[in-house]
Amino acid sequence: MTRVAGTPRGLPESALRLARRPARGYFHRRWELHEWGRDLVPASGPVILASNHIGWLDGPLLVATAPRPPHAMAKEEEFLGRTGHLLRAVGQIKVSRTRNDSGALRQSVRALAADQCVLIYPEGTRGDGEMTQFKGGVAYLALVTGAPVVPVAIFGTRQPGQPGDARPDRGARLDIVYGEPIQFPMRDWPRDRGMMADAGERIHVHLRSHISRAKDALQRDLPGPLPTGSSDG
16 A cells, blocks of 8 residues: 555555465455455544454464454464564554553554554454453553444354464355444543543444344354363463
């Protein structure tokens, strides 16, 4: 993508774009991949993809196949060794899951200000994917940047009873369902707690409603909670 004069410089994207085509081909060859509602993702301007999170494969799958190259928030534990070098090269965003990570938010705002796509998992961790848990970072980004939030529901990357780091069997059916965006006007200071809480509640309801509609449309269930003693890796 050619950067328009006056547009803020976003996160590195050339390597990400280069890697996505072969990665997308790999996913389609290995699994039965179905994508729904891709046209609901705005083709230009800033956009936030807010996805449920059920298994290890969710991140690579969306980074490779989303309608636009996404800069995903990935847990800081992944940014080690060769994997860390790769994640940085393709412009992914290191985030802490144990504290409020202002650095990750700044990077996300930078990407959105440059009309890029940011991928976030509001649940904060792998789990049942029902979006019962909800962290407020997505509401902050939506208010600060005015970017539309597109809900994403993923099915099939983990089966009931499997741990969070399980991989789906070759040929398994995977479904990715994009939904109608929700958007708020960009808000400069002041942004008080009530405003943030209201935006967060509206986004949370929107995401949960999308997951419910996707389940009904596909006649497909999510895998349920992680097994006792299993971590999300």
